[in-house]
Amino acid sequence: MPSEFELIERCFKRRTHHTLLGIGDDGALIVPTAGHELVVSTDLLVEGTHFFPDVDPEDLGWKTLAVNVSDMAAMGAQPRWATLGIAVSPEPTFSWLDDFARGFFACADEFGVDLIGGDTTRGPRCFAVTIMGEVPAGQALRRSGAQLGDEIWVSGFPGRAARGLAHLQDRAPLGDQQLADCLAALHRPQPRVALGLALRGIAHAAIDVSDGLLADLGHILEESGVSATLDSLPQNVDNAYLAGGDDYELVFSAPATRSADIAALAEQLQLPLTRIGRIEAGLPGSLRVIDSAGQDMTPAKRGFDHFR
């Protein structure tokens, strides 16, 4: 049985790249870049709620950081530093946490995040990350910025993670081809950092899809005091696309005058960006969904809610 300190030393202490003082003291020291604002966000992953007990620890390590990096992407921020709070029972000792750490640091390396501290305790398994990123002063993408006439866009392929989960739960089996993509989306979400950075100065509002496309778009609408109609959705849009959570794609609104820039961005980033509707005046937060045959298909449930 390793001690708490052996465990931190072995699994989580790594070289940092842009940190004055990292793991090992009572606090870390970081030097924010002049002229920038710090963007701070926390996400918690709890066994039984966010992951199965038999999850692959390396995938879980990736996802634990990736969902936080995604919040930086949604703010248009460059991810920089993170802390990691861990509760584990004594059993999954070195080898489980080694694997977790490998996935975590793969994500950290990919997105330039230094792990600068945390806390480790015995308890029902859960992981909490606080992430910090930087954005030039005044340029963060907020939920509250959507304007009348904006077009609404979404990145990537929403619904894949929910389809992967439905497959694993024997609710809706997938064929081999789809299965690989859907399980990758579920286990190894790719935060859209390059997109978030490129959308500074283009998008009026942005959010990442963690609870469901409609649910998360709903937050933009409420915060911006506007309504929306989605009338250019891809054909065969299903409930997983509209209300499946866990995709970590970005939904954003931008003026119609920037649509060519956004199309160019999709090309440059090799990432599909789909225009699905527009911002309108109306009851704040309200949302109409029109299918490709012109029928109203506004669903009852917009997404996942931990308390409903």
Ligand code: ADP
């Ligand atoms: P303190 O008792 O002063 O809170 P700890 O003994 O809990 O400090 O932690 C020692 C050092 O290890 C601190 O720098 C802390 O930030 C770091 N640390 C503890 N747990 C983790 C973890 N899971 N991941 C990264 N760093 C950690």
Ligand code: MG
């Ligand atoms: Mg402590």
